[in-house]
């Protein structure tokens with residue numbers, strides 16, 4: 081379609097495959113779990129990490145000043161290769177690896 085493939089990538093190049101992905105990426109009312117990182121890789125949050133060290137009873141307090149809301153959990157992200165909505169090919173593992181290393 082385009083006769084100039086050297087055109088700079090404007091904003092998010094993801095979301096051009098279907099309206100669903102576009103809406104998620106441009107969402108302002110919520111924090112999307114599919115997002116484009118600073119390195120230009122599209123990531124999908126596949127789960128929530130529980131980084132708790134197993135001190136469930138709280139008998140061993142490593143430090144008395146811990147914020148148990150900020151710590152203890154995190155999102156586990158994974159690069160998205162195909163659009164979860166329409167199945168369009170968005171990026172390849174090679175592209176993701178190149179971007180991740182080039183960032």
Ligand SMILES: [Zn+2]
Pocket residue numbers: 097098099101163164165166167168
């Ligand atoms: Zn799509």
